[in-house]
Amino acid sequence: MTMLGTFLKPMHREGIRFLAIFAAIAAVLFWLWAPLGWIGLGLTIWVYYFFRDPKRTTPTREGLVVSPADGIISLIEPAVPPAELGMADEPLTRVSVFMNVFNCHVNRAPVGGEVQAIAYRPGKFFNASLDKASTDNERNSLCIRMDDGRQVAVVQIAGLVARRIVCFTKQGDRLQTGERFGLIRFGSRLDVYLPQGVEPLVCLGQTMVAGETVIADFNSKEPPRQGRTD
Numbered sequence: 001m002t003m004l005g006t007f008l009k010p011m012h013r014e015g016i017r018f019l020a021i022f023a024a025i026a027a028v029l030f031w032l033w034a035p036l037g038w039i040g041l042g043l044t045i046w047v048y049y050f051f052r053d054p055k056r057t058t059p060t061r062e063g064l065v066v067s068p069a070d071g072i073i074s075l076i077e078p079a080v081p082p083a084e085l086g087m088a089d090e091p092l093t094r095v096s097v098f099m100n101v102f103n104c105h106v107n108r109a110p111v112g113g114e115v116q117a118i119a120y121r122p123g124k125f126f127n128a129s130l131d132k133a134s135t136d137n138e139r140n141s142l143c144i145r146m147d148d149g150r151q152v153a154v155v156q157i158a159g160l161v162a163r164r165i166v167c168f169t170k171q172g173d174r175l176q177t178g179e180r181f182g183l184i185r186f187g188s189r190l191d192v193y194l195p196q197g198v199e200p201l202v203c204l205g206q207t208m209v210a211g212e213t214v215i216a217d218f219n220s221k222e223p224p225r226q227g228r229t230d
Contacts, residue, residue, distance in 0.1 A: 015051025058178030178211035203227025
């Protein structure tokens with residue numbers, strides 16, 4: 001990778017119109033008063049950075065569950081998957097990844113398989129790091145059925161600033177592990193519901209990279225991990 005490639009990443013098509021709007025505003029601000037124009041330019045650069053869509057290297061071994069989002073692990077707890085997905089009404093381990101406004105917001109499939117169900121539900125816009133965001137906030141839920149019959153749910157949750165959930169896939173589609181399936185604007189959270197008996201291999205506060213960081217392994221017998229923050 002070149003030095004330029006380290007800083008300049010491809011931008012997702014969802015961000016093109018926002019970049020154009022902010023660039024136009026910046027140009028007008030420069031015309032009105034140069035200091036305002038520099039502020040507008042800074043915001044334009046942030047919009048490009050927000051919608052960046054870098055390539056990721058996804059591990060391909062069977063049984064791995066990868067992070068669906070960049071961010072940090074904000075919650076690990078038992079919870080019942082969204083009722084609208086029609087999954088079993090029993091608590092599963094939920095791993096939540098919180099994305100701030102500086103994270104890459106392109107979402108990737110945690111596992112490969114067929115999209116059995118997609119369900120959108122309107123709601124509120126609480127801070128996505130709060131536990132109640134899973135039940136009260138606007139959300140879009142997917143149930144992915146793997147080839148071995150096990151199901152993994154992944155839920156896009158709008159946050160305090162995010163007002164638009166975008167999903168690129170539809171029911172019946174097949175996703176590969178790490179494949180792009182959606183995006184949320186501007187600051188939000190992704191929940192992953194692991195199958196019964198599968199323990200997460202991540203800790204609270206751990207930094208995640210979408211499509212790359214392993215959050216669980218169906219073949220692992222390791223107990224839940226403990227972490228330390230220095």
